[in-house]
Amino acid sequence: MTVSKKVILLGHYGVGKSSLTRRFVHQKFSEQYSTTIGVTIEKKVVALPECEVSMIIWDIAGETSHQKVPHSYKLGAHGVIYVVDLTRPNTFQALGTEILNLQKHLPNVPILVIGNKKDLFTEKERTDLVKQLPLVPFALSSAKTGENVDAIFTELAKEMV
Amino acid sequence: MNTLIIQEKLAYFHHRSQYVVFNNEGLVQDSCHTLFAAPVSGSLYEQIPFMEAMQDTFLQLPVGEDISFLCIQTDLMGREGYYNFYIKRQSEDQLKWFIYDLTEFYSYLQPWQQERNDQAIAGEYLRIQQKAATLEKKLLKYRNEELRRMEQMKTAFFSRVSHEMRTPLNSIVGLAHLLSQQANPATKPPADALEATARHLATIINDVLDWSKLENDSIELDPAPFLVRPLVQNTAEAFRPACQEKGIILSVQIATDVPDCLVGDATRLTQILYNLIGNATKFTHQGEITIATKIASPENDTDTPLVPFRLSVADTGIGMTPEEKKRIATPYVQANPEIHKQYGGTGLGLSIVQKLVSQMNGTWQISSHPGRGTRVTIDLPLPEGTMPTVEFEQNVPAFQHIRTVLIAEDDIINQKVVSQLLLQWGLHPTAVSDGQQAVEQLRQGGYDLLILDYQMPIMDGAAVLATIQQESLALPVIVLSGNADPAILPSCPDNLFHLLSKPILPDVLQEKITFLDQQIPAPLVDLAYLRQITDNQPEVMADLMRTFVQQAPEVVARIQHLWQERDWAEIRKAAHKAKPGFQYIGATAITQILDHLENETQPHDQRAEVSIRQLAEKTQQAVDQIQQELRQLLGE
Numbered sequence: 001m002t003v004s005k006k007v008i009l010l011g012h013y014g015v016g017k018s019s020l021t022r023r024f025v026h027q028k029f030s031e032q033y034s035t036t037i038g039v040t041i042e043k044k045v046v047a048l049p050e051c052e053v054s055m056i057i058w059d060i061a062g063e064t065s066h067q068k069v070p071h072s073y074k075l076g077a078h079g080v081i082y083v084v085d086l087t088r089p090n091t092f093q094a095l096g097t098e099i100l101n102l103q104k105h106l107p108n109v110p111i112l113v114i115g116n117k118k119d120l121f122t123e124k125e126r127t128d129l130v131k132q133l134p135l136v137p138f139a140l141s142s143a144k145t146g147e148n149v150d151a152i153f154t155e156l157a158k159e160m161v
Numbered sequence: 162m163n164t165l166i167i168q169e170k171l172a173y174f175h176h177r178s179q180y181v182v183f184n185n186e187g188l189v190q191d192s193c194h195t196l197f198a199a200p201v202s203g204s205l206y207e208q209i210p211f212m213e214a215m216q217d218t219f220l221q222l223p224v225g226e227d228i229s230f231l232c233i234q235t236d237l238m239g240r241e242g243y244y245n246f247y248i249k250r251q252s253e254d255q256l257k258w259f260i261y262d263l264t265e266f267y268s269y270l271q272p273w274q275q276e277r278n279d280q281a282i283a284g285e286y287l288r289i290q291q292k293a294a295t296l297e298k299k300l301l302k303y304r305n306e307e308l309r310r311m312e313q314m315k316t317a318f319f320s321r322v323s324h325e326m327r328t329p330l331n332s333i334v335g336l337a338h339l340l341s342q343q344a345n346p347a348t349k350p351p352a353d354a355l356e357a358t359a360r361h362l363a364t365i366i367n368d369v370l371d372w373s374k375l376e377n378d379s380i381e382l383d384p385a386p387f388l389v390r391p392l393v394q395n396t397a398e399a400f401r402p403a404c405q406e407k408g409i410i411l412s413v414q415i416a417t418d419v420p421d422c423l424v425g426d427a428t429r430l431t432q433i434l435y436n437l438i439g440n441a442t443k444f445t446h447q448g449e450i451t452i453a454t455k456i457a458s459p460e461n462d463t464d465t466p467l468v469p470f471r472l473s474v475a476d477t478g479i480g481m482t483p484e485e486k487k488r489i490a491t492p493y494v495q496a497n498p499e500i501h502k503q504y505g506g507t508g509l510g511l512s513i514v515q516k517l518v519s520q521m522n523g524t525w526q527i528s529s530h531p532g533r534g535t536r537v538t539i540d541l542p543l544p545e546g547t548m549p550t551v552e553f554e555q556n557v558p559a560f561q562h563i564r565t566v567l568i569a570e571d572d573i574i575n576q577k578v579v580s581q582l583l584l585q586w587g588l589h590p591t592a593v594s595d596g597q598q599a600v601e602q603l604r605q606g607g608y609d610l611l612i613l614d615y616q617m618p619i620m621d622g623a624a625v626l627a628t629i630q631q632e633s634l635a636l637p638v639i640v641l642s643g644n645a646d647p648a649i650l651p652s653c654p655d656n657l658f659h660l661l662s663k664p665i666l667p668d669v670l671q672e673k674i675t676f677l678d679q680q681i682p683a684p685l686v687d688l689a690y691l692r693q694i695t696d697n698q699p700e701v702m703a704d705l706m707r708t709f710v711q712q713a714p715e716v717v718a719r720i721q722h723l724w725q726e727r728d729w730a731e732i733r734k735a736a737h738k739a740k741p742g743f744q745y746i747g748a749t750a751i752t753q754i755l756d757h758l759e760n761e762t763q764p765h766d767q768r769a770e771v772s773i774r775q776l777a778e779k780t781q782q783a784v785d786q787i788q789q790e791l792r793q794l795l796g797e
């Protein structure tokens with residue numbers, strides 16, 4: 001059995017939403033930053049033990065707040081991946097409020113907070129950095145190395161079904 | 162409605178848009194197929210990801226309502242691009258999907274958005290860097306303050322502890338000295354050792370205390386006129402016993418052009434010298450230590466009223482490598498760790514010297530070579546001074562001609578005793594420890610008298626006297642010997658060599674120096690008094706000298722005329738009146754002739770004629786000499 005699930009990726013511009021999507025869907029990474037305009041829709045089927053999940057991934061252009069994202073983009077979303085850039089405090093300073101608003105906007109929708117670009121830090125620095133985040137992220141990821149990328153989408157798939 | 166316009170509009174947009182009519186199951190009922198071929202079989206929800214994602218939403222969309230999706234980048238049946246979608250529920254089981262292909266427009270827009278985001282991200286990183294730099298600066302400031310605070314605490318602690326220690330230690334030093342003075346032969350060695358140890362400890366404590374004050378800039382210099390030669394000589398003498406014990410030659414060379422009196426903080430200058438000689442003594446195991454003072458070559462600025470006083474301490478000790486040289490002026494740091502193990506010390510001596518020299522606006526240089534020795538040279542710009550009147554009078558030499566005395570004596574106690582006596586009599590002693598050094602000093606010149614020990618190492622007194630005769634280093638010599646037989650002296654036509662038997666009694670020595678002083682023929686003129694009363698002001702001196710040159714021949718001519726008149730009363734008056742003029746220029750011999758004419762001349766006294774002739778001759782010589790001095794004074 002295959003179930004379809006709409007997944008939206010939110011977060012500031014340049015945090016790596018497109019890179020995570022490209023890594024997950026196409027197993028590719030590019031150092032070149034290419035900004036997204038509007039939404040890019042990708043699809044990947046994730047096999048879970050009980051079923052297959054067809055994940056329709058809406059990689060939404062980065063905004064400083066999800067409230068700036070057109071309402072129609074979020075309509076019918078089954079899961080959210082909220083990405084922050086660990087190298088840029090601006091991208092996670094208002095994280096607490098942002099997630100709270102998002103939960104109100106999309107009740108009962110699982111939201112995974114991801115700290116991306118973990119490859120740019122040492123283990124010690126990452127530990128210190130996580131303490132500074134307003135929320136404990138679900139995972140730290142690296143689209144560059146692919147670390148934790150599949151695990152994040154798979155976890156979301158599990159939470160959505 | 163203008164159908165033409167509608168047709169144009171349709172023609173313009175037709176190739177960029179498409180409509181698809183489908184039912185709730187996603188089956189296509191109608192489409193224009195302009196952009197892509199809508200599937201004729203199967204559900205749209207299964208073939209187009211956008212539709213798949215929105216299936217639930219579209220099924221719940223009320224009749225008559227629509228939803229728009231702008232700028233969706235996706236694949237429509239193999240046609241990748243940017244699209245705007247509009248979905249409208251037509252009826253309970255029918256929806257319309259309008260698709261506009263805006264790939265060209267959004268592809269044009271994307272680089273602009275890219276640039277905007279790039280700049281925004283760069284701005285964020287810049288702000289982060291600025292924030293980090295600000296934080297780093299604050300951290301550095303905090304660390305500096307913390308270090309300064311710790312340094313102050315350390316200094317204050319040392320200062321308090323040192324002060325607390327110094328007070329009782331001074332008592333210990335004093336009591337140890339008394340104990341040593343009063344000790345019997347059996348107890349004297351330990352008493353001396355106790356005194357030496359206490360003094361050593363006092364030196365360390367004083368260094369630490371002084372350094373803490375210097376670090377806090379709380380030492381204020383107290384400049385006052387001081388006599389250079391006794392200061393240097395006495396400080397050096399303090400190290401004589403230690404040098405002698407190690408078999409090191411300690412010599413002091415004070416150039417003759419060094420002024421007698423300079424203005425500076427004598428206590429701190431002594432401290433500088435003490436530290437330098439102390440180091441030299443500590444690190445020298447053979448050879449010699451030479452303390453020298455001279456006037457450095459004048460700088461370009463010859464108008465400066467400051468004397469370029471140079472002080473150097475050179476040794477033939479262990480020396481230092483260039484790396485060690487760099488370290489030594491750092492407080493509490495010595496040239497290398499082995500130095501402390503072997504020699505002890507606080508590592509503060511040179512730091513104190515450096516600070517004090519800097520505070521005196523001076524400079525210091527150090528040259529050193531491992532195994533060859535070290536020379537520290539200090540240049541201090543100091544004003545030339547004159548001692549206050551009372552002090553000056555106390556130090557006025559009791560002697561007319563003898564001022565500088567070289568003492569050649571290997572016995573340190575005797576050296577000290579003789580030096581002290583000479584200083585008390587206003588003389589300038591310089592001490593050396595053997596005949597060789599004595600001869601070297603004499604060759605340099607500048608001494609009026611030699612006090613020579615007959616039995617000395619390296620070169621004894623007899624050899625020194627022989628050298629004096631061979632090299633015609635004519636000066637009076639007082640030979641000190643345990644042998645009272647004058648036969649030990651070589652014959653001297655000028656009767657310059659005199660014997661004094663040991664032990665020396667101060668009165669006897671003073672009488673002998675007085676005798677020799679009187680034997681030295683007085684110069685016809687001596688401007689020392691004139692310099693003193695005019696405070697060395699060239700204009701005033703020149704004025705008085707011109708007056709003398711003009712008036713002296715007139716005075717003599719008048720006395721000669723009175724002599725021809727045989728007017729004895731007027732001769733006496735004229736002689737009396739003329740005396741002060743000759744006294745100003747130090748013409749002692751002429752003054753004595755005038756004295757004779759004033760007090761002893763009797764009518765028909767034939768000696769008066771001789772005196773008047775001598776008066777005329779000597780006055781002419783004195784006038785010539787004064788004219789020559791005047792030209793020199795005026796730089797002609």
